[in-house]
Amino acid sequence: MFAKSRVGKTDVETSLVSFGTTGIANIFVEVSEEAAQAVLEAAWQSGIRYFDTAPHYGRGRAEARLGVFLATKSRDEIVISTKVGRVLRPGKQLAVAEDFVNPLPNDVHYDYSAKGFEESLVSSMERLGTDRIDIVFVHDIGVVTHGAGNAAHMKDLLESGLPYLESLKEQGRIGAYGLGVNENEVCVEVLKSHPLDVILLAGRWTLLDRTAEAELIPMCREMGVSLVLGGVFNSGILATGPTEGARFNYAPASADILAQTRALEEKCAAFDVPLATAALHFGFSKPEAASVLIGTGKVSSLTRNLEAIQAPFPEALAKEVF
8 A cells, every 4th residue: 555645634545556548548549448458457456546647548448448447446545536617418439539439428518616526526537436536627628728718718717617626625625636737837826816726737846847846846845735646657758768659748759858868867877777667756856746647558567667666766766867
């Protein structure tokens, strides 16, 4: 069983290692129902007790598959987070949607208001087969996703959406809430207007990307906001190394990023430590991180990452690269 960490100033406790469900939602490649349930069970057997999901992942497929798994476990032993901001409604079947193969036949409607959050949570709980969500993340608010249209979404969020989540928390219907994003700026903007319990930050506090350290991390420390760290491999390059076709933040890695990665890999090699192992341990070196997310559709990949997490890490290397 992995150690637990308290989320912000709430009573929610997460396992330090958490399981993300994009992989079981058929991102890039299709995963069978049997394989999805097998990797969820393997995560459980390893001691993981915090599972993160979202309507976005396979347009509901991740939540539905996690719901099948939850039906076999005691709900009180598991912490579940899902996300709001995208409302799913019945739609046509697509072969691929937003990199998810064979998603469920749902259309997506962005809504960051209280009404949209309520509709989203009701449908998420139906797919998950639960009557409560432990952590609610506001998903992909920000200009990276919405461009110029983000201003209207921010207005809905600040005037309606966040007050609604605060009311759910006060009523005990959810345990904690925050943002689930891959940009720092929107987190800083929201925190200046509204307190949060936790931020799921993807790819902005890693071996290769320390941009969160400039303003966001000090703000979180001061306000007592926890972090769940996702995207610790920065879309793959910290797992594969600086190979041809390596991807950084969802795009082909630039020459500069390849060079930075090569330098990190050489430092790790001097201690006989794989680069991916260092990328994982980086997250656990940060006291602000309540949990580090790992996600895959394969038991073998999960096992490899868990073995890396549990392997001793040289203090001298940590001083060099962390």
